[in-house]
Amino acid sequence: MIQAGVLPDRPRPQGKIALSRRPAPADPAPSWKHLLPAGLLLLVSVLAILLLVAQPRPGQKEVAIVLPPWDGALQAAALVGRAGGALVDAGGLRNIFIVTSDRPDFVAALYRAGAWLVINPIAAHGCLSAPQPQGF
Numbered sequence: 001m002i003q004a005g006v007l008p009d010r011p012r013p014q015g016k017i018a019l020s021r022r023p024a025p026a027d028p029a030p031s032w033k034h035l036l037p038a039g040l041l042l043l044v045s046v047l048a049i050l051l052l053v054a055q056p057r058p059g060q061k062e063v064a065i066v067l068p069p070w071d072g073a074l075q076a077a078a079l080v081g082r083a084g085g086a087l088v089d090a091g092g093l094r095n096i097f098i099v100t101s102d103r104p105d106f107v108a109a110l111y112r113a114g115a116w117l118v119i120n121p122i123a124a125h126g127c128l129s130a131p132q133p134q135g136f
Contacts, residue, residue, distance in 0.1 A: 051119075054119040054120050055119065055120065056107055056118060056119060056120050057120070059104070060120070061100050061101065061102060061106075062088060062098060062099070062100045062121050063098075063099060063100075063106070063107060063110070063118050063119065063120065063121060064091055064096060064097065064098050064099070064118070064119050064120065064121040065079070065080070065096070065097050065099055065110055065115040065116075065117070065118055065119075066095060066096050066115065066116045066117035066118075066119070067079065067095040067096075067097070067114075067115060067116060068095060068116060069094075069095050070095075071095050072094055072095070073087075073090065073094075073097070076095075076097045076099075079110070079113045079114050079115060080097070080099045080101075080110070080113075082109075082113040083099075083101065083103075083106060083109035083110045083112070083113040083115075084101055084103050084106065084109055085099045085100055085101030085103070085106055085109075085110070086099065086100055086101065087099055088100050098121045
């Protein structure tokens with residue numbers, strides 16, 4: 001008969017009981033595959049922060065534009081002309097230019113004309129400074 005709260009007796013094995021302890025499985029050696037998600041998250045976070053910091057301020061008349069890598073000063077002049085602005089200076093790379101305009105919607109006009117990115121010119125000069133191209 002089983003009473004409440006009391007477990008019934010179980011048959012006990014006779015003789016010695018051999019207890020075998022298996023070693024715990026070792027963790028696999030860390031590899032680059034384990035770090036890939038964290039690295040990608042870090043890269044995306046840093047890029048997002050840089051883009052937020054580099055955004056032109058509202059009403060800013062002078063901005064930097066980033067064009068496709070294969071574009072140069074002629075394409076930049078045409079693009080800025082379509083947007084209603086003027087070239088001021090060349091950036092550190094051959095596809096980055098400092099431009100200006102009095103238009104209140106100049107940044108939107110640059111994007112419509114084909115600029116890949118419009119950023120604060122201080123960020124463009126500070127981060128991408130290099131020797132000026134000859135003849136500009």
